[in-house]
Amino acid sequence: MRAIGHIAVNVFRESVRDKVLYSIVAFAVMLIAVSYLLAQLTAGQDLKIIKDLGLASIATFGLLMAIFIGIGLVWKEVERRSIYGLLTKPIRRWEFILGKYVGLVLTLLVNVAVMTAAFYAVLAYQGWGVDELARRAWPAPPMDPALLSAIALILVELMLVTGIALFFSTFSGPFLSAVLTLGLWVIGHFNTDLRNFENVVESRAAAWLARGLYYALPNFDTFDIKAQVVQGQHVAASYIALSVLYGMVYPALVLTGAVAIFSRRDFK
Amino acid sequence: MDAIRTEALTKHFTVGFWRPRPYLALEALTLQIGHGEVFGFLGPNGAGKTTTLKLLMQLIYPTSGHAEILGRPVGDVEVKRRIGYLPENPYFYDYLTAEELLEYFSALFGHSAAERRRRASALLDEVGIGAERRLQLRKFSKGMLQRVGIAQALINDPEVVFFDEPMSGLDPLGRRHIRELILRLRDRGCTVFFSSHVLSDAEALCSRVAILANGRLVSQGALSEILAVTIRGWELVVSGLTETALAHAQSSAGIRGATRLGPERYALELPMTVPPEHLLAKLVAAGATLVSLNPLHDTLEDFFVRQVAAAPEERGLESTRG
Known part of the structure; x- marks a missing residue:
């Protein structure tokens, strides 16, 4: 287990020394800040615009980081042959995979925290000096703690994306891994439609196939509570807990697959 | 075992x-x-x-x-x-310094922080990496990377x-x-x-x-x-050997080649089939002095x-x- 920690710290160190990552985070923070200006152009929707744009920025740039770092995690080590030096140290292959995963999750955690801090700073500025009457018109307060639950679920979603990217990275190149991960992410957002497929088709086989795919493919929609939170609607704690549980179990299965493939792999 | x-x-x-x-x-x-x-x-x-x-x-x-x-x-x-392993044409994480790389690998062996620093420093000294140890590996030449590769292979003694x-x-x-x-x-x-x-x-x-x-x-x-097993002959080095005595020996003793090393000093090559003792006795009788006698091996x-x-x-x- 100690090896996993050391490998994870090294992944984190690689990320913080990567200028591309800084650019992504800087761009995200800038976009969150710009949301304040956009909010000024709307009448009565200012806070909603900031929250929508802020949460969307965190989700989108987090996704970019998870995919573009995740797809290179294993591939880069194999392609550049740095894996020869590492795997001959007293570590097991599954520790290597888990270390890489934990390292990227740690990186995402820190970056999401930075974006969240920028988001709350903009919200605090927006709410500063606003009179009580205007406040009452808002569906939720600017510094609404419920936003944190939406951000937490974004982070759990990113953990799942990371697991999938890492899985593909164990046997394919970065381009294919990026396409497959992004493809699954898009499909995963329409997963609920697969469940309802049986209501619109006659064929029993097609209905079963759709039902099978619904369970097999990741359901990313389950992590999206942004709209409810922005509108000030209550999201049940049990729903959040179940989503988090799903976001733990699915990556665990994906990582098990990644370890199974990686453990049998020849590094020519 | x-x-x-x-x-x-x-x-x-x-x-x-x-x-x-x-x-x-x-x-x-x-x-x-x-x-x-x-x-x-x-x-x-x-x-x-x-x-x-x-x-x-x-x-x-x-x-x-x-x-x-x-x-x-x-x-x-x-x-x-x-065990330790140096891969062919080693490549390591180019965002790390040589010191950081060695300390990272040392950590994987469970060494304490102080022990990691001590081992990394001693090994980089041993392979001849000086002040460059604090540079990122992307700035290292192939030869320097090779030295770092050897050092990392020895991190666990x-x-x-x-x-x-x-x-x-x-x-x-x-x-x-x-x-x-x-x-x-x-x-x-x-x-x-x-x-x-x-x-x-x-x-x-x-x-x-x-x-x-x-x-x-x-x-x-x-x-x-x-x-x-692949001795292919003998090399006899003598001094005090006149040209006349050499010519006589060459005609009678089966010498395969003679190289003049200096005035009256020659290296004589004999095939494996000719025992050197007989020729040596003849040359000494003609006034020559033995300098050395060595078997001629194949090189690897x-x-x-x-x-x-x-x-x-x-x-x-x-x-x-x-």
Whole structure:
């Protein structure tokens, strides 16, 4: 287990020394800040615009980081042959995979925290000096703690994306891994439609196939509570807990697959 | 118990996408290497040396056969704790400094922070990396990376080290430095297994060698035995030998060649079939003085060229081995 920690710290160190990552985070923070200006152009929707744009920025740039770092995690080590030096140290292959995963999750955690801090700073500025009457018109307060639950679920979603990217990275190149991960992410957002497929088709086989795919493919929609939170609607704690549980179990299965493939792999 | 043992170790790769075909990378390699030996694993490019090392490091899995290091199966974490490995043309994380890389690898062995710093510093001194140790590895030359690679292979004070082409990319001074390092490792009781196609390195360092060609072992044994069986004659160096006496000796004693080294000083080459005692007695009687008498051995290079040329070539398809 100690090896996993050391490998994870090294992944984190690689990320913080990567200028591309800084650019992504800087761009995200800038976009969150710009949301304040956009909010000024709307009448009565200012806070909603900031929250929508802020949460969307965190989700989108987090996704970019998870995919573009995740797809290179294993591939880069194999392609550049740095894996020869590492795997001959007293570590097991599954520790290597888990270390890489934990390292990227740690990186995402820190970056999401930075974006969240920028988001709350903009919200605090927006709410500063606003009179009580205007406040009452808002569906939720600017510094609404419920936003944190939406951000937490974004982070759990990113953990799942990371697991999938890492899985593909164990046997394919970065381009294919990026396409497959992004493809699954898009499909995963329409997963609920697969469940309802049986209501619109006659064929029993097609209905079963759709039902099978619904369970097999990741359901990313389950992590999206942004709209409810922005509108000030209550999201049940049990729903959040179940989503988090799903976001733990699915990556665990994906990582098990990644370890199974990686453990049998020849590094020519 | 041997330090390294392989039994019929075989690796076939599959090549071709539409019509996959097996390709022989290594065929039934059986080796036993004792503790404290410096073992040279020789062969031309593409002979299967790197494939063998990767099998021993379990970076690839054998098609058949078995390998053990220190009495345990290769890939065992307990084995990895006691060995070191330098890959061919090593590449490490270029965003780390040499110090950070060594400390990172040291941490994987469970060393404390102070111990990591001590080991990294001592090893970088030993391989001749000075102030550059605080530069990121992306700024390192090939030779410097090679030195870092050797240092990381020794971070755990291993009992067995595997060096894949350790002299690659090094300048003459660096090669000498690494030769001395290998001899120091031997003196400490460490078993050194190194692959090379530079025969002078093997000749200078190894107690035993194995020669691999086209994926097959063509010869192995102690260097002294390999070269002793191929004594091809004698070299006699004499002084005080006049040209007349030399001409007389050449006509009667079967001398294969004579090289003038100085005034009345010659090196005479005799075939193996002619005992040198008889000629020596004649020359001394003619007033010459013996300076030296030595058997003429094949060099390792002569032996190597003969063995590789005689190796069977059929092995499947185009080369994918290192």
